[in-house]
Amino acid sequence: AQSVTQPDIHITVSEGASLELRCNYSYGATPYLFWYVQSPGQGLQLLLKYFSGDTLVQGIKGFEAEFKRSQSSFNLRKPSVHWSDAAEYFCAVGAPNNQGGKLIFGQGTELSVKP
Amino acid sequence: NAGVTQTPKFQVLKTGQSMTLQCAQDMNHEYMSWYRQDPGMGLRLIHYSVGAGITDQGEVPNGYNVSRSTTEDFPLRLLSAAPSQTSVYFCASSYDGAGGYTFGSGTRLTVV
Secondary structure: OOEEEOOOOEEEEEOOOOEEEOOEEEOOOOOEEEEEEEOOOOOEEEEEEEOOOOOEEEOHHHOEEEEEHHHOEEEEEEOOOOHHHOEEEEEEEEOOOOOOOOEEEOOOEEEEEEO | OOOEEEEOOEEEEOOOOOEEEEEEEOOOOOEEEEEEEOOOOOEEEEEEEEEOOEEEEOOOOOOEEEOOOOOOEOOEEEOOOOHHHOEEEEEEEEOOOOOOOEEOOOEEEEEO
């Protein structure tokens, strides 16, 4: 069955420190991969996506993610966290080749930033 | 502004009542989906559509109904509300799935 696992429910980092949020997926083929961010009381905003090509993808707000096929992972990174990055982050997978038009989400990782 | 519009933003229902959550997008997206978000469970897919006249079930379809008569609109109907349907509901749309989905701002539903 298709699934997405975000092992860390809550992470706290100091402002200016680096960040890595983990995401592992289970899928029969290489899916489309996404990271979304949700601020409290808001909808979800797309940070970045991967579906082919260079395995290191750049997104908005200084985020990047690396696709590792051998590890079925798509971890999100940021070299220096800002207080405004405090939010919940969701990893999601989508069916490739336009099969189904649906996303499967992980449980989310809540990020807190210490001043 | 182009985007996904959900109405209402908040709703309180009594058990057994029915209602329709509205979702409209003006980006000519073929793909539309409904999710519910519950604490600690991420977002779970309720129903989705790959085009007008085509819908399918997601992970948690029971108690919900959808139709897609136009490209722009994808309403979600609660047939007989239950307290277990208390949740935040998000509608999303995408041109082709690969480019990512645009989400609405959500509807917070409470069933008492």
